[in-house]
Amino acid sequence: MSNFEVYEIDQHTWRIEDPIKVYMYLVEGENSALLIDTGMGFEGLDITVRSLTDKPVEVINTHGHLDHTGSDHLFENVNIMDLEKDVVKEHMGLEYRKVLIPGLLGSIDSDRIRSEIEKLVNIPEKKDMKYVGEGHIFDLGGRQLEVIWTPGHTPGSICLLDTENRQLFSGDSVCSMGVLLHLDHSMSLSIYRDSMEKLYGMRDRFDSIYPGHHEVPIDSEYIQEYMGCADKILSGEAATVEMPDEVLGDALLSTHRRIGIVHKGII
Numbered sequence: 627m628s629n630f631e632v633y634e635i636d637q638h639t640w641r642i643e644d645p646i647k648v649y650m651y652l653v654e655g656e657n658s659a660l661l662i663d664t665g666m667g668f669e670g671l672d673i674t675v676r677s678l679t680d681k682p683v684e685v686i687n688t689h690g691h692l693d694h695t696g697s698d699h700l701f702e703n704v705n706i707m708d709l710e711k712d713v714v715k716e717h718m719g720l721e722y723r724k725v726l727i728p729g730l731l732g733s734i735d736s737d738r739i740r741s742e743i744e745k746l747v748n749i750p751e752k753k754d755m756k757y758v759g760e761g762h763i764f765d766l767g768g769r770q771l772e773v774i775w776t777p778g779h780t781p782g783s784i785c786l787l788d789t790e791n792r793q794l795f796s797g798d799s800v801c802s803m804g805v806l807l808h809l810d811h812s813m814s815l816s817i818y819r820d821s822m823e824k825l826y827g828m829r830d831r832f833d834s835i836y837p838g839h840h841e842v843p844i845d846s847e848y849i850q851e852y853m854g855c856a857d858k859i860l861s862g863e864a865a866t867v868e869m870p871d872e873v874l875g876d877a878l879l880s881t882h883r884r885i886g887i888v889h890k891g892i893i
């Protein structure tokens with residue numbers, strides 16, 4: 627049985643879901659295909675991708691977290707923003723993985739998932755990654771995806787924009803639930819807000835947002851809600867509660883309309 631479920635978005639775009647509901651996207655052009663993120667690292671992603679396209683496949687990571695880069699080692703050409711180097715180093719470190727992965731998966735009510743924890747901890751590191759920057763274009767032949775730098779969740783978080791097909795792939799920068807800005811390497815609230823303002827300024831170029839988790843697809847008004855939430859936190863007016871988090875560190879949760887931002891206060 628495959629570890630992955632595949633959902634067709636259109637004839638040349640698929641959402642691939644791993645057992646802990648992390649989403650990856652396979653985007654195919656006339657000459658090649660781009661795999662956006664590689665999930666937690668459950669076995670068989672390469673086989674699933676091969677069942678969908680026979681074109682050469684390149685990977686782009688929206689950021690360096692271990693639930694987005696887990697199967698990078700199965701692919702030859704893997705790209706990420708250079709600002710993610712330290713995040714990748716931390717998330718690929720064995721000591722870190724030994725703590726974080728059981729912390730994230732140990733309480734999931736699935737024997738199958740829990741039995742994979744040791745394998746996931748010991749995933750081989752992808753060596754020779756390639757670095758891309760803001761504005762880089764992945765030209766797949768008749769289909770182009772542009773790198774949009776959206777620092778906040780991590781320093782080198784990116785979104786991928788397919789203007790022709792009006793799709794934005796947002797990683798962990800925008801989703802229907804909440805964005806985590808309380809991690810050691812997260813950027814300040816105002817930097818994240820600037821990223822959202824930049825995306826919102828591009829909203830006439832896409833209709834749907836395809837995030838790394840939760841509801842999918844989502845509309846561009848979510849971006850405005852994140853801006854509104856950040857504004858309220860910065861002005862001290864946000865509805866805020868304490869959020870104990872043993873795995874990633876205690877934080878504050880501020881909510882606004884449909885979403886929330888997890889943060890450490892105004893820094």
Ligand SMILES: [Zn+2]
Nearest residue numbers: 689691779798
């Ligand atoms: Zn993340």
